[in-house]
Amino acid sequence: MLQRRVFAFHQVICDNSAGASAANMPGRRKISAMTAAIETVALTKFYGESRGIVDVSLAVKEGEVFGLLGPNGAGKTTTIRLLLDFIRPTSGSARVLGLDARQESLEIRRRTGYLPGDFRTYRNMTGQQIFDYFGHLRGSGSTKAAHYCERLGLDASRPFRELSKGNRQKVGLVQAFMSEPPLLILDEPTSGLDPLVQQEFHRMIAEARASGRSIFLSSHVLGEADALCDRVGIIRDGEIVAVEEIDALRARALKHMEIQFGEPVPAEAFSRLDGVRDVTVTDSRMACNVTGPVDAVVKAAAKYIVVDVTSNQPSLEEVFLAYYAGADPDAE
Amino acid sequence: MLSNVFLKTLWDHWRATMWFCVGLIALSLYTSLFYPSISGVSELEDFLAQLPEALVALFGGITDLATPEGFFNTQIFYFMAPLILIVYAVTRGATAIAGEEANGTLDQLLSNPVSRTRVVIQKAAAMAVGVTALGVALWAGLTAGTFIADIELSLVRLAAICFSVALMALAMGLLALAIGASTGRQTMSMALAGVVAIVSYLLHAFQELVDFLEPARFVSVFYYALGNEPLKNGLSLAHVLILVGIALVALTVAVVGLERRDLQG
Numbered sequence: 001m002l003q004r005r006v007f008a009f010h011q012v013i014c015d016n017s018a019g020a021s022a023a024n025m026p027g028r029r030k031i032s033a034m035t036a037a038i039e040t041v042a043l044t045k046f047y048g049e050s051r052g053i054v055d056v057s058l059a060v061k062e063g064e065v066f067g068l069l070g071p072n073g074a075g076k077t078t079t080i081r082l083l084l085d086f087i088r089p090t091s092g093s094a095r096v097l098g099l100d101a102r103q104e105s106l107e108i109r110r111r112t113g114y115l116p117g118d119f120r121t122y123r124n125m126t127g128q129q130i131f132d133y134f135g136h137l138r139g140s141g142s143t144k145a146a147h148y149c150e151r152l153g154l155d156a157s158r159p160f161r162e163l164s165k166g167n168r169q170k171v172g173l174v175q176a177f178m179s180e181p182p183l184l185i186l187d188e189p190t191s192g193l194d195p196l197v198q199q200e201f202h203r204m205i206a207e208a209r210a211s212g213r214s215i216f217l218s219s220h221v222l223g224e225a226d227a228l229c230d231r232v233g234i235i236r237d238g239e240i241v242a243v244e245e246i247d248a249l250r251a252r253a254l255k256h257m258e259i260q261f262g263e264p265v266p267a268e269a270f271s272r273l274d275g276v277r278d279v280t281v282t283d284s285r286m287a288c289n290v291t292g293p294v295d296a297v298v299k300a301a302a303k304y305i306v307v308d309v310t311s312n313q314p315s316l317e318e319v320f321l322a323y324y325a326g327a328d329p330d331a332e
Numbered sequence: 333m334l335s336n337v338f339l340k341t342l343w344d345h346w347r348a349t350m351w352f353c354v355g356l357i358a359l360s361l362y363t364s365l366f367y368p369s370i371s372g373v374s375e376l377e378d379f380l381a382q383l384p385e386a387l388v389a390l391f392g393g394i395t396d397l398a399t400p401e402g403f404f405n406t407q408i409f410y411f412m413a414p415l416i417l418i419v420y421a422v423t424r425g426a427t428a429i430a431g432e433e434a435n436g437t438l439d440q441l442l443s444n445p446v447s448r449t450r451v452v453i454q455k456a457a458a459m460a461v462g463v464t465a466l467g468v469a470l471w472a473g474l475t476a477g478t479f480i481a482d483i484e485l486s487l488v489r490l491a492a493i494c495f496s497v498a499l500m501a502l503a504m505g506l507l508a509l510a511i512g513a514s515t516g517r518q519t520m521s522m523a524l525a526g527v528v529a530i531v532s533y534l535l536h537a538f539q540e541l542v543d544f545l546e547p548a549r550f551v552s553v554f555y556y557a558l559g560n561e562p563l564k565n566g567l568s569l570a571h572v573l574i575l576v577g578i579a580l581v582a583l584t585v586a587v588v589g590l591e592r593r594d595l596q597g
Contacts, residue, residue, distance in 0.1 A: 047594075077597065081439070081595075081597055084439075084442075084443055086439055086442065086594070086595045086597065087594035087595060087597075088594060106445050106446075106447055107445070109442075109443055109444060109445045109446075110445035112443070114440075114443035116439050116440060116443075116597075118436060118597075119440070120435065120436035120437060120440070121437055121440050122344075122435075122437055123435075124344075129334060132334045133334040133340055134444055136334060136335040136336065137336070137337075137441075137444035137445065137446050138444050138445060139445070175440075
């Protein structure tokens with residue numbers, strides 16, 4: 001409470017004072033450094049001999065929804081637990097909301113809502129008691145909890161031990177959202193939720209994003225990232241293999257196209273086009289895979305009578321498989 | 333009751349604490365009411381005088397059942413009360429951090445803006461309150477017993493020995509907390525603190541009997557709790573300070589141990 005007031009005080013002072021003197025104040029540095037919601041530099045964690053993550057460098061912009069994607073065991077949870085100072089890096093560093101993850105963890109946690117991958121809490125407490133307890137510890141109170149309980153359809157008066165997996169996950173989501181913090185860190189947020197509740201969760205994420213909050217979530221379900229994220233980082237065996245805009249990722253991916261013609265067509269009409277491969281023609285039906293724009297295929301097809309065109313949006317599973325091509329098939 | 337870690341911990345354990353207190357009061361009353369019938373049996377004294385020394389030592393140095401001090405020392409303070417208070421404190425200490433870790437709740441607790449040090453200290457404070465409640469229950473039960481059975485005993489000295497036993501239990505509980513907080517291993521912290529308590533008890537019980545153990549009594553927490561015979565002589569400041577010192581060192585180890593390590597997810 002006190003710390004927050006001090007921080008607000010700095011903010012007021014800094015906003016009103018001219019450059020030189022304000023630059024020397026600790027509060028000023030914090031604010032001006034706050035360009036990235038999360039920034040890790042060569043973050044590395046080994047548990048003894050075994051690999052956690054290696055040289056993970058990520059920057060999550062303020063106000064974006066960033067998805068960390070990878071199969072179980074790739075290092076998603078390790079990354080998240082390093083950000084919140086539950087574990088300490090072997091090397092490298094991390095800043096969250098402009099604050100050092102090791103030295104200023106308390107202030108980071110004050111401004112971060114967190115849902116762990118395997119949400120477990122005090123079994124004897126009811127949802128409401130958990131919200132009250134954490135609300136007190138956060139200094140935020142739990143007044144907003146009822147709002148989120150209603151949206152997710154959670155009965156907060158029941159003891160945690162009596163709840164189903166899905167309802168337990170809702171308790172986890174409510175406690176992460178209830179203080180409406182500037183940053184949400186959510187580890188596998190939709191696991192155990194039924195589809196209707198997932199939709200409501202997606203709306204909650206959209207609202208949080210619309211109000212300028214940053215969201216860092218991990219998932220091994222690509223459809224989820226597809227629906228929620230602005231950008232994704234793909235992590236494999238502890239290393240980041242790609243960071244992409246979700247649109248770019250999709251655009252670069254292979255699209256499957258099928259065209260039904262009103263007359264037989266020669267395969268050569270399509271097989272030499274840029275970005276087109278795997279052309280198969282059976283009588284008057286042509287199927288192919290396309291990377292990038294489908295413009296050339298459409299223009300080539302226009303020379304013939306076109307009955308029907310279908311183009312499948314690539315699922316991120318396919319994109320994902322492309323990144324994992326050659327990886328151990330048992331990695332998932 | 334849920335406004336901080338300290339109150340929440342008390343809230344978690346109030347039921348267990350209450351039952352321990354009820355048990356101690358029952359034990360105190362039961363034992364007190366026995367005193368008049370035992371102190372009247374003169375043959376018992378002769379019988380005790382004939383027992384092998386080793387057996388006498390093992391059962392808490394039963395040499396004197398005819399005086400209230402000797403009777404309560406043997407029946408309550410040499411074994412039963414320390415056992416009960418130590419079991420309570422060590423359980424609290426082992427579960428405080430390592431228990432939350434085993435249940436997977438520590439990450440969640442620490443995702444709130446509360447420092448590890450604060451969690452350790454507030455949990456230790458809740459343990460101290462619980463142990464104090466047990467000590468007070470013991471004293472209250474015995475006080476009631478002495479009134480009911482019409483036993484002449486200094487209530488101040490009684491308070492002194494209850495305090496002494498409670499302080500020893502707190503030190504053992506903080507030892508369990510220190511091991512649990514430094515390693516995250518609940519069972520091991522309980523076992524190690526238990527071993528220390530048992531060895532302490534045995535060293536204290538046998539030191540008069542086995543000459544070469546006599547110097548070793550200084551490593552026994554039982555010696556610092558009971559060696560001065562608080563029921564007859566009151567508290568020894570030095571002994572109290574040593575127990576307080578052990579407690580503070582254990583608390584420091586707990587704080588530093590938890591602060592330095594990775595939490596188990």
